[in-house]
């Protein structure tokens with residue numbers, strides 16, 4: 001492909017691509033993001049290739065291995081265009097039926113469709129509740145794009161924003177547009193991108209850098225990976241536009257080592273962008289030069305922090321430094337360096353294309369546009385969800401997420417990753433934006449949203465995040481290294497039933513100190529999980545400390561499994577499941593758990609048939625004395641009657 005050296009050449013190519021494409025041609029968009037890849041999407045795609053060939057359809061049907069479609073719960077996802085029929089959980093063995101029924105006969109394969117709670121099948125992707133309530137401004141293009149084919153991006157209008165910026169706008173004009181749009185950084189603190197760009201732009205220097213933060217270290221978060229994997233050109237286009245506005249000549253994408261598919265797709269996108277003239281010297285025939293290097297991070301959470309990330313790119317250990325001088329003024333090799341998150345960069349082309357006023361019409365007064373969340377945990381529909389800022393938690397979790405798994409009760413949602421906080425049920429109608437989340441003691445972070453049900457122990461949740469942060473603290477500053485460690489020791493003690501009432505005060509004091517004086521935001525925000533759980537679930541801390549009881553039955557030291565003699569039907573399933581032989585029983589005999597041997601693995605609890613519900617968790621109460629050996633069961637009149645195992 002000869003380099004594109006003008007906007008006219010780009011537009012001619014675009015028209016040519018569109019002309020070559022028949023919008024009515026059948027196209028299978030096979031989600032091939034990391035999640036569906038793990039489900040076996042490659043095998044599904046291979047099965048389609050061979051089945052189409054068998055039926056002589058290879059030229060009549062296009063196969064597009066796209067990036068993530070978002071509904072990761074139901075992979076492998078296959079969408080049949082142009083009708084947008086969405087098949088879920090597709091396996092290679094389903095492929096012959098899809099080819100015969102849908103591609104040849106035009107019928108729908110009902111069993112592979114989404115079924116709503118009434119059992120009604122929904123064939124159109126956009127009618128599935130998970131998608132219907134979203135606004136997929138940034139993420140929606142994924143299903144139309146094979147990330148290895150730049151023409152897919154160009155067909156959707158890709159790089160038009162870059163052409164507009166380079167030839168119709170001055171760098172200052174681009175900067176003003178992004179400032180007016182009030183695009184806030186999607187990677188953590190929500191700092192206004194335009195303001196940060198301006199600082200780097202206004203700092204005199206011969207060299208300036210623009211960097212993409214694709215470190216994404218938050219447990220449970222994977223939206224940046226999915227954008228980079230599925231639509232790498234959108235990130236590159238935003239980055240090149242930003243570099244033009246800032247006056248940067250070199251760019252970096254800092255991407256974590258554990259994202260091999262994202263790196264491979266990005267590498268290919270960079271090659272193609274250079275080949276087409278979107279990177280390198282005289283971009284699109286302009287006087288603007290810019291190129292990008294990939295830097296693979298070693299996977300430390302702290303290296304996602306701006307100064308640490310830049311230190312890592314320089315080839316040194318990725319630890320933060322005190323930021324008396326911000327990285328936007330003195331970053332990489334002491335030069336002004338602008339760092340933005342993947343999603344922030346990917347939003348820029350849309351702002352340039354559609355304008356700040358349009359963008360400003362979406363969202364809340366303080367937070368504009370949409371935000372992608374990774375909705376995970378105890379929710380029915382897990383996946384990536386993009387909604388306008390200001391959408392309530394209830395809409396995200398119940399309308400899109402389909403509510404709580406197994407009919408359980410919602411307890412809390414944790415937002416913002418390890419530095420975020422938990423939000424209880426009475427705040428479900430909170431409109432989600434940067435300021436509202438901070439106001440209630442959580443944060444937007446990069447968009448992790450972990451849903452928790454009634455079986456979640458909130459002390460254990462705080463302990464989990466502190467454990468993560470203690471491992472990930474670089475140890476450079478004492479408040480973070482020691483503060484987190486001491487908080488974790490206390491939480492471990494509480495979960496083991498050895499907590500004292502004073503521990504809660506000490507936790508609060510340590511939290512205050514770390515928040516005030518830690519070197520970087522890992523330390524200053526580390527206490528959020530503790531403070532928010534203490535704020536909203538203090539009764540659970542009190543139960544652990546004062547009553548030595550774990551209300552959710554999670555903390556192993558604080559509960560025991562017990563067979564309720566009156567409910568046991570001597571089916572002996574628990575006996576067979578116990579991996580340590582801690583249960584005695586026999587034909588017609590009540591099963592009895594030997595508490596000294598029991599490891600509390602829960603195998604018996606899970607195995608006990610729901611209709612008996614004979615095994616329960618006891619917490620905060622004495623365990624009744626075991627029934628004498630040889631005690632026989634009382635048979636239920638109707639053993640088929642259902643009943644759930646009771647929890648404390």
Ligand SMILES: Cc1cc2nc3c(=O)[nH]c(=O)nc-3n(C[C@H](O)[C@H](O)[C@H](O)COP(=O)(O)O)c2cc1C
Nearest residue numbers: 185186187188213216217304305306340341344521
């Ligand atoms: C410990 C720590 C880890 C971070 N990890 C990330 C990350 O993985 N991705 C990210 O975009 N920002 C991360 N940040 C925030 C960055 O420091 C920085 O603010 C952000 O990349 C700026 O981009 P934005 O303004 O577009 O959000 C992290 C911050 C801290 C303190």
